[in-house]
Amino acid sequence: AQSVTQPDIHITVSEGASLELRCNYSYGATPYLFWYVQSPGQGLQLLLKYFSGDTLVQGIKGFEAEFKRSQSSFNLRKPSVHWSDAAEYFCAVGAFLSNFGNEKLTFGTGTRLTIIP
Amino acid sequence: KAGVTQTPRYLIKTRGQQVTLSCSPISGHRSVSWYQQTPGQGLQFLFEYFSETQRNKGNFPGRFSGRQFSNSRSEMNVSTLELGDSALYLCASRLTATTDTQYFGPGTRLTVL
Numbered sequence: 001a002q003s004v005t006q007p008d009i010h011i012t013v014s015e016g017a018s019l020e021l022r023c024n025y026s027y028g029a030t031p032y033l034f035w036y037v038q039s040p041g042q043g044l045q046l047l048l049k050y051f052s053g054d055t056l057v058q059g060i061k062g063f064e065a066e067f068k069r070s071q072s073s074f075n076l077r078k079p080s081v082h083w084s085d086a087a088e089y090f091c092a093v094g095a096f097l098s099n100f101g102n103e104k105l106t107f108g109t110g111t112r113l114t115i116i117p
Numbered sequence: 118k119a120g121v122t123q124t125p126r127y128l129i130k131t132r133g134q135q136v137t138l139s140c141s142p143i144s145g146h147r148s149v150s151w152y153q154q155t156p157g158q159g160l161q162f163l164f165e166y167f168s169e170t171q172r173n174k175g176n177f178p179g180r181f182s183g184r185q186f187s188n189s190r191s192e193m194n195v196s197t198l199e200l201g202d203s204a205l206y207l208c209a210s211r212l213t214a215t216t217d218t219q220y221f222g223p224g225t226r227l228t229v230l
Contacts, residue, residue: 036221043121043207044221090160104150104173105209105219107160 002027002095006108014116015083021076021111023065023091032094033074034105035065039087047089050074061085086115119144121210121222129228135196138225142189142210148172149191150219151183154205163206166191167213195227203229 003026013019025031032051036044048059055067065076074091091108122141130136142149151163162175166185183193189210195202205226209219 034218041223041226043123043223044209046218046220049218092160104162104165104175105152105160106162109159 002031002093002106004091004093004106004108006089006091006111008111009109010112010114012114012116013081016080019076019078019081019085019113021089021091021113023074023076023108024072025074025091025093026072027093027095029095031074033065033067034092034094035059035063035074035076036090036092036107037087038090038110044090047076081113081115083115083117086113088112121208121220123206123208123222123225125225126223127226127228129230130198131230132198132200134198135194136198136227137192137194138206138208138227140191140193140208140210140222142191142208143220146210146212146220147189148211148213149185149189150209150211151191151193152207152209153177154207154224155201155203160207163193198229200229203227 005024034049035047037047038044047063048057050057050067057065063078067074088110090110092105094105124139148167150165152160154160164174165172169185180196185191205224207224208222211219
């Protein structure tokens with residue numbers, strides 16, 4: 001079964017500083033990887049996704065993530081954070097469940113990001 | 118194009134009651150998935166519907182059920198509510214049931230007293 005680990009429960013960074021959120025996955029085949037962001041009381045918004053190809057993926061809001069197969073990691077980065085980036089971030093891995101091609105998402109426990117002025 | 122909508126946004130019920138939550142997917146999307154989010158368990162997959170058929174199911178008791186209509190709208194039902202069912206229930210839609218990005222709605226916050 002697939003699993004996702006986000007080792008950092010809470011991260012605090014200063015506005016304008018760089019950010020890296022860690023994500024490690026376990027999956028027996030080539031994974032489909034996602035980063036979602038959730039603001040308080042809101043649903044999940046997709047930041048970026050990796051299916052195949054270039055291992056450095058660009059997303060919305062200036063975020064990027066790098067897939068490293070050798071480390072089973074898919075870390076999220078942003079060179080300069082803004083106060084509006086304060087939210088909870090979830091890494092997820094998609095896995096095929098049947099020949100039909102259905103996919104369910106397995107989420108990590110999330111990392112809460114706090115931005116200080 | 119409108120996003121995924123969920124109704125109601127907030128719901129308060131008492132133990133033993135049942136509840137029905139509704140999800141309207143993005144126009145043209147035929148697959149709808151449901152997730153439960155709690156502080157203790159995080160985000161957990163409930164089930165997925167495609168073309169009015171349940172395709173996959175997570176590890177939840179039979180009290181949790183769902184259905185999908187011909188217009189792709191979906192409902193989930195929880196019977197005999199327990200305190201532990203208090204959660205944010207998220208619906209996600211995607212174009213097909215193959216590898217595609219899931220787009221989430223804002224969720225329904227269910228509180229069981």
